[in-house]
Amino acid sequence: MANTFQAALDTIPEDLVCLSDYASYAKNHMSHAVYEYIVGGGADELTLRRNRSKLDDITIHPRVLIDCTQGGTQIEILGETWRHPMMLAPVAFQQLVHPEGEIATAQAASILETGMMVSTLSTVSLEKIAEELESPKWFQLYFQQSRDFSLSLVRRAEAAGYTKLVVTIDAPLHGIRNRAQRAKFVLPEGVEAVNLVDRPHLPSAAFDPSQSIVLQGMMSETPTWDDIEWLKANTALPIILKGILSPADAVKAVAMGIEGIVVSNHGGRTLDCVPAAIEALPHIRKAVGKDYTLLFDGGIERGTDVFKALALGANAVLIGRPQVYALAVAGALGVGHMLRILREELEVAMALAGTPTIDSIGVDSLWNY
């Protein structure tokens, strides 16, 4: 049966007022299989649900009668000034939900002065996205089978003006994605990872039935700490590692001279049964010290969620699924509207909690910490 779904809207409906409204609307603007691929998590989705439920469990400790008129949301991150402590997370294959894909997202990010991490698996070339993007542009690298090819992506990102490399390390292979399997999700014709079209097709590790297909087969081609060292020696761009949950790994990254970390479980899409990202965050902040750059993602849907993550030690947060929902519902207009809602909600939370600046948000801004 052919899927029927609506094209993106060119005005925002009046009852679309928060990020979870975008999630509800999005169902009507993409095929069932695509929706299931985007919304889903790993296996039983315990971690996916935990990302939200642990954020919900945190309560804010508001202070009153504080003058907030001189407040603001501006921050400094690794030498860059950001209008607010938010960035768009790298999300692959955006033409799945809108014909303009990453171009529309980049236009919205530019207008809202919000940075964008551009995925290796974008459906528009990293160069074309960079031309469109006037806000902070960071390139997210998935290591490729060939080091030469990985390096060619890095060189292209450098030449296109990306200022940081975000290396995603928690998804060396797909998690168990039962929801996408049941919905028979496959990439439709015409939607592809255009940055990778020239990649050399190297032979995969020979199949030996006496060995584990996953551990000794697929994993033999995935990166290790040695590859991070190698990358560091081969680029002048600052490196951020995305997908750390363990304080021990965080300490290792700091010792290696890695400039920043994204505390993340990939939106609950890789290994199920790991902690919510918000549970790991304070442990990692403690391990890396107060001045190290930490970004956070996983379940952010409200300004109060951003507030909670900042209070627990994040310098800024990333927005994953809501950007795709907004893109599907109303293209660049939707992504811009979604970001504006989140920014205003954060400012309202700051004003009502009596924390006029980002620096004034700390662990004592929370009730149960």
Ligand SMILES: Cc1cc2nc3c(=O)[nH]c(=O)nc-3n(C[C@H](O)[C@H](O)[C@H](O)COP(=O)(O)O)c2cc1C
């Ligand atoms: C459809 C989809 C595609 C994603 N693609 C990538 C990707 O290409 N690279 C990457 O580092 N993370 C990718 N992620 C993970 C996000 O960057 C981010 O870590 C996660 O979505 C955050 O959780 P949230 O969706 O609850 O905000 C993807 C997530 C989704 C939902």
